[in-house]
Amino acid sequence: MTEQINAFKMAQAQFDNVAALLNLDPQAAAMLRWPTREFRFQIPVKMDDGSIRVFFGYRVQHSDVRGPSKGGIRFHPSETLDTVRALAMWMTWKCAVADIPLGGGKGGVAVDSASLSINEQERLCRGWIQQIHRNIGPRQDVPAPDVGTNPRMMGWMMDEYSKLVGQYTPGVITGKPVGGGGSLGRTEATGFGAVYTIREAMKYLDIAPDNAVAAIQGFGNVAQYAAIEFVEMGGIVVCVSYWDRDDQKPYTVSRDDGIDPQFLQSITDVYGTIDKEKAQDSGYVIEPEEAWISKEVDVLIPSALEGQINAETVQDISDRVKIVAEGANGPTTPEADAVFAKRGVFNIPDFLCNAGGVTVSYFEGVQNDMNFYWSREEVLSKLDDKMTKAFHDVLEMSEREDVYMRDAAYMVAIEKVVKAMELRGWL
C-alpha cells in the first residue's frame, strides 16, 4: 500500500459504500462515520540514562453500542491518530461479524519498541495506563496486544490498572500471559480461526480438504497456526514466507510435497527469522519472497502485511486459486478485489477470517469475570462454533443480496450495530 493512502479515509469510504448498499438511515451513518471518543496524551518516560523522553499515546473508542470497546494497542513508529481511528472502526465491524458483545476501539504509541530496553518498555506501558485509566475498564474499553506489543506488556498494564483502581482487575486487558489471567488457546486462535472459515468455504465450494493445497505469506503468529491447522485438516501447505533479519529481505520457503509447520517453527527465532541452512538441509527450497503468490494452489492465505495482493501482483496468481483467506488485515487492495470478483475467486475477508483472535480475547474476559478458566479444548471448540456461525451468516447475506463476501461481511456487521443503536433508543 502506498504511503499516500490514509487508512481512516479508506475505512470511511468502505463504510459509506456499504451504507449506500444498505440504504442506511443517514443519522445512523453520521454517528458511525466517526469515533465516539478519542484520546491523545503525552507519556513522559524516564529512560535508563536518567533523561526524560516524551511519547505520544492514543486511544480511540469507535463504538460501544454493542458492549465495551475492544481493540489492541500498537507500538509502531508510524502510528498516527488516523491509523488508530481506522483500526478502531474495523474492530467495531469485526466484533459485530463474530457476534461477540463488544464494540470497537484501538490504541497506540508512536514508538519502535525494539529500540527501548525492557525497563523502558515497562515504564512506557505503565505510563500509558496512568494517562488513560479513567477512560478504560472491563465495562468501558478493554485493550489487548497488537503490532509491537506482547503478553508481558499486557501483564504490566493490568498490574498498573489494578494498583490505580485498588483492586485486582484482570478483565481490563486481554492477551495476558497464561497463568497471569490469560486464556489457553489465545496464541493459536487467529490462525486456527482462519482455517475454520477456510474449511467451511471448502465445503461450500466442494473442495475436499484431503488434497487441498495452500500457500501462506508470513510465518508469524497467524501464519504459523494457520499452517498447523491446515495440515491438521488434511491439506498440504507448499510454502510460507518470512522476513530475514540477517539479509534484511523476505524469502519464500517451499517444499512441493508439503512443509512441516512444527519443524519450521522449531528453526524460527523469536523475531520470526527461519534458519535457511537448516531448512535447506531438510529438503526445503529458499525462493524469492514473491514466489508464494504464484504457486499452483487452491487456497492463498496472506498472513503478513497489508496491500500484498494489488493490481500488479494479482496478475501472478494462478487460475487454480479458488479461495483467498485474509489472515492479515487489509492484504488485498480494491483493484485486486475487482480482479478476483471477475475471476470468481472466493474471498474470506480479513475481519471475518482473522476474528479468531478477538473472539478468544472475549473468552479471556469472560473467564476473568467468572474467575474460572476453561481447558484449551473447550476454548477451541467454542472458537470453532463462533467462527463457523460467523462464516455462514456472511455467506447467507452474500447469497441473499448477491454481493461479494467482503460487502456481505460489512452488511452483516453494520446491520447488527445499527440494530443495537435502535434497541438502545439512539435512533
Ligand code: NAD
Ligand atoms: P507477526 O509479527 O507475528 O508476523 C508477521 C509475519 O510477517 C512474520 O513472519 C514476518 O517475518 C513476516 N513479514 C514481515 N515482512 C514481510 C515481508 N516483506 N514479506 C513476507 N513476510 C514478511 O504478526 P501476526 O500477529 O502474525 O500478524 C500478521 C497479520 O495478521 C497482521 O496484518 C495483523 O494485523 C493480522 N492479525 C493478527 C492477529 C493476531 O491475533 N496475531 C489478529 C488479527 C489480525
